[in-house]
Amino acid sequence: MPEGDSVHRAASRLHSALAGKPLTLSDLRVPRFALADLTGRTTLDVTPRGKHLLARFEGGLTLHSHLRMDGAWHVFAPGEKWRGGPDYEIRAVLGTADTTAVGYRLPVLELLRTAEEERVVGHLGPDLLGPDWDPARAAANLLRDPDRPLGEALLDQRNLAGIGNIYKSEACFLVQATPWTPVGDLPDPEATLPRLAAAAQRLLAANIGEHGRRSTTGSRLPGRELFVYGRAHRPCLRCGTTVLEAPQDDRPTYWCPRCQSGPAPAPTGRRRTG
Incomplete structure (x- = not known):
C-alpha cells in the first residue's frame, strides 16, 4: 500500500496537471458514478489527506480516491500513450486541454459534496504531511x-x-x-x-x-x-x-x-x- 509520501507526490502531480483548468473530459468508470459529468468544471486543488486523495472542483464537488495496494494515478500529455495498465483497469479519466489524468485500479472512488469530506476522512488522526500535524x-x-x-x-x-x-x-x-x-x-x-x-x-x-x-x-x-x-x-x-x-x-x-x-x-x- 502506498505510504503518505507516495500519496503526497501523487497529489502534487495531479494538482500541477489539473488545478486552475476546466475539465474537457470526465469519465468515472464505476457503476455508482458512471453518469456523473464533471466536464466544464475547474479543478480547484488536489489535496492529500493521509493515504486519501481529494480532488476538489468548482460547484462544491470532491472526487475522493484511495490507492490501497495497487491503485495509481498517471498523468499524460496530449497524444501520449496511456501506460498505466490495460483499459479495463481504468476507473477514472480527468482531462484538460493540455493534460489527462488517468486512475488505474482505484478500489475507492466516490464523488461527494466538498462540505461532506469529513464523512470519508474525518476519522483520521493528524496527517504527518498535513497542516494539522501535531x-x-x-x-x-x-x-x-x-x-x-x-x-x-x-x-x-x-x-x-x-x-x-x-x-x-x-x-x-x-x-x-x-x-x-x-x-x-x-x-x-x-x-x-x-x-x-x-x-x-x-x-x-x-x-x-x-x-x-x-x-x-x-x-x-x-x-x-x-x-x-x-x-x-x-x-x-x-x-x-x-x-x-x-x-x-x-x-x-x-x-x-x-x-x-x-x-x-x-x-x-x-x-x-x-
Whole structure:
C-alpha cells in the first residue's frame, strides 16, 4: 500500500496537471458514478489527506480516491500513450486541454459534496504531511491503548495518518523497540512517543521529493536506503546482526534482534541460496 509520501507526490502531480483548468473530459468508470459529468468544471486543488486523495472542483464537488495496494494515478500529455495498465483497469479519466489524468485500479472512488469530506476522512488522526500535524496529539492517540503492539498502533490511521508498513518497521527501529512491543511498555512512553511521531514525520517529509528511491538512513546507495525493511537475512546497517522477518497483521515486518528490544515471534523464511 502506498505510504503518505507516495500519496503526497501523487497529489502534487495531479494538482500541477489539473488545478486552475476546466475539465474537457470526465469519465468515472464505476457503476455508482458512471453518469456523473464533471466536464466544464475547474479543478480547484488536489489535496492529500493521509493515504486519501481529494480532488476538489468548482460547484462544491470532491472526487475522493484511495490507492490501497495497487491503485495509481498517471498523468499524460496530449497524444501520449496511456501506460498505466490495460483499459479495463481504468476507473477514472480527468482531462484538460493540455493534460489527462488517468486512475488505474482505484478500489475507492466516490464523488461527494466538498462540505461532506469529513464523512470519508474525518476519522483520521493528524496527517504527518498535513497542516494539522501535531506530534503531541499523535502520541496521545497511540497511548490510548497501551496494550496494543506498537507496529499495529502506528498503522492505525486513526492515530496518525500516513504511515505504512515500511515506515512502521523503520520507526520501530529508530526507537529501538520491536513492532510487537506494547505501546505502554516503551521506556517512558510519554516522552518516547512524541519523539517517535516527530521522527516519523521527518522521514516522510524527507521523501516527498521526486528523487527516486525512498531513504530513511540518509543514504541513496543501493542496499543502504532502509535500516531494516526488506533486509531479512542481511546485516543490520547499525550493528551487523542479521535482520529478521515475521508477519504482523499479515504484513511482512522486519527488525534487528540486537538493536531492538521487546517481544517478537519466531522469524519466518530462510536465506535464499543459488
